[in-house]
Amino acid sequence: MATDQAPPEAYDELLDQYRRATYLGDANGVLNWDQEVMMPEGGTPARSKQRGAVSALAHDLLVDDDVGRWLEELSGAELSDEESAVVREIRRQYERQAKVPTDLVEKISEATAEAHPVWREAKENDDFGAFAPTLERLLELKREYAAHIDPDADPYAVLFADYEPYIDLETAERVLERLREGLVPLIDAVRDSNADLHAVEGTFPEPDQHELAREALETLGYDFDRGRLDIAPHPFSSGTQFDARVTTRFEESEPLDSLGSTIHEFGHAAYTQGLPRDAYGSPLGEHRGLTVHESQSRLFENHVGRSEPFWAFFVPRFNDRHGTELTPREAYEAANRVYEDNLIRVEADELTYHLHIVLRFEIERDLVAGDLEVAEVPAVWNDRMAEYLGVRPDTDREGCLQDIHWSHGSFGYFPTYSLGSVLAAQLYAAAESEIDGLGSQIRSGEFDALHGWLDESVHRHGCRYTTDDLIRRASDESLTAEYFLEYAESKFGDLYGLDR
Template identity: 40%
Template sequence: MTAYDNIVAHERTTWSLAQVMGRLGWDQETMMPRGAAEQRGEEMAAMEEVLHARRTDPQLGEWLETAEAPDAKGEAILRHVRRSYQRNTRVPAKLAAELARVTSVAQGTWAEARARDDVAHFLPTLTRVIDLKREEASALAQNGDLYDALLNDYEPGITGAEIGAIFGRMRTRLVALREKVLGSAKQPAPLIGEFNREGQLRLTRQLAETFGYDLSHGRVDLAVHPFSSGSGADVRITTRVNETDPFNCFYSTIHEVGHACYEQNIDADYRFSPLGEGVSMGVHESQSRIYENQLGRSRAFTGWLHGAMTHEFGDLGMDRDAFFGAVNRVQPGFIRTEADEVHYNLHIMMRFDLERALIAGDLQPADLEAAWNDRFFKDFGVAVDRPSHGMLQDVHWSVGLFGYFPTYSLGNVYAGCLMKALRKDLVGIDTALAEGKPTVATAWLREKLQQHGGLREPRDTIAHACGFEPSEGPLLDYLEAKFGELYGV
């Protein structure tokens, strides 16, 4: 076997073990008994030790020195493996295992603190996680920017400074749009009523399949925080139910289906290799966001959803135009995952600034709650009423995902570009959406982007699909047109 063949074989086993570890994480969020948290932490640490040893195996380094790729696919595989090897050899195995152990237990501690609205219960754990992530960032950065070193795990090829510049350009237009919308005399009414759990879950599964999710290779379960997990032939999603807010369930589902379909639709020849997964979290989020927002919240598709909900729950008390307004109401709420399209990126910008400060050491964990509340009031004009609506609402920091948050807004930016290109190619897309056939659009995404997995770098992936370089312009144009028309501004 050549050095390249040995690398491919080595990666096949590593990829498979990583999928097993991901399944442990899925189980922890959905099925695991609460009392098993400590044991699961040890199990996750053990798996991380095995994976870290494989990813830093000196033999792998020797193969990389002489490996020659047979084709473009092989070149992409070697690019990913080299990046992974360089990253992992900089992080001591003991630190990697300790991070896996601590963040596994921290997840349960966060959930308890969130349920009790008890920041003090979470602070010691959060402080430990941040200390470990700073230690990891120091090992990775090699005297460079700590935050950039962590960001590279989720969105290779971009820096915090570049993201800050993008967000700075977005903020001005978003704030202006928000002020116009909230100041408009035309304010859509909310959907009011009780929508039973069983009906929501039935329609949830229908929506998942309507958007192309293959349930023969997936599952829909319930969790505190909706997520997608897995790749290839086993890709699972979760959602949550609120009987007075069915949109929470339905749009969380469509969002996670976007993630899941990306993974399910990657070329099967790429499985068991670094190409067999989404190329970055920003690109991943572009899929969940375009499914949820540009497609799922469009006037055309909400017309179909109005009919589906009427069939399931009876008269909704509003016509299709009013329903479109209810789905897209702009309100300065506390919860990021429930935020409308106008406010969502402001939630992300706040988290981005706060976590950069935490990693830089400019903000201490003990001061995070006050910093969060001050910034939220400044950006949204509403005082945070309790910690579960503030710094305790997201799971990300408890599991060490520093550098992850900005990829949500990058995903929105990418989705804006993709929708611009999609509408150019699919002139009749609104007719298909009105008939409940978003798979016309999702097939375009599968062909242009999803099937290619990790073949290209993140921004190159978007540029290849769209035919132009990504920028924030198409997203902002879309938001101003949609909400300008809806609110008459």
């Protein structure tokens, strides 16, 4: 529906209020970035209070009685399509968050700020017991949060909807099950094959890796005028279209891991930097949920950064920086090895990665439901690693303490990684069908056409469309795992010489 009428006064007042809440939320994001990247270790007591106060202020603005009144006035109002989308998104947030007491929002924010250094120290010391009480507290708070929003619903489904508002948990479970059905036999076939893919071995100094990571960002099109590259214990990206920062980490024996992490975070930042600047503060200037966000990071990490055309272009830069003599084919093989003994999710190959996600999804779902005690997590984690991935962690640092997400209280986040990978394959297939010679362009180091397609199909829309509407507009069909499975079977079948 389009209209030439000026929006009702209630619309302008609603959007002004929402913008103020958004600005506070983004300020809180900078406080979080600083805590994870630069803050002195002793800063946590003050930072937790600062972040709690800012979260409470943003929440109060969003659930103010005036917001409810303005939304009521706008029910049935004649609005343009974009205005209707803004109201739809604000209404959804209001209806959820108005049920949550402000003091609970403040407690959760303080608890997650306090949890970060506890998790980091527990990981460094390989001491899950030191983190367990904090994890218990976060679970209690998030269960309480979910109960306020919908006391009759599965609490994990309520939490999942914070990250993916328009794909229900049942759909996510179906996709994960389809991935497991398709990937387990493929992984078995790969491991049973006699193929011996090239490996990159040696010591690669961190400063050289850092420079190469920066070069990769520049090559792919990262705008350093609106971003920066830093180091963090767990790579992440955060910010707005005006300031989208990325972090990575380095292991001197694994240069492809740091490069892959950097390219992954670039995908997130490219989406963020591509959001419409003139819509900042409005839902039209915000990302469309974690499934879409993860699709952008996985598209660049896997369909670009792990592709043969990319390595045909980038291997001279890798060799120049590290003094190696890799051929493009050797680099391509090394970037796509399927590991026998991978323990760490962020270092996992493209296939076994999803079994890491299934493991985490199952454990946190049982934790939230109360079907699994926190004290049981290390043993259950290790048993499922052995069952799903054929390897058992020797330490909790390599096992249940490796990820940062639970210290953020981010229960329900993990499924979006696999959903994002599935969507990445679907979107990349659509891009290939519409961009003549996309592989040849990547081989030549030209990424403008791909960026243009992603901007037109995904980035510029912000939250104008629901997730399924956005996916359908970009790819002409709803989310499906079949593109990813076909891509994986073709790619790894060729790499490992499998009969198909």
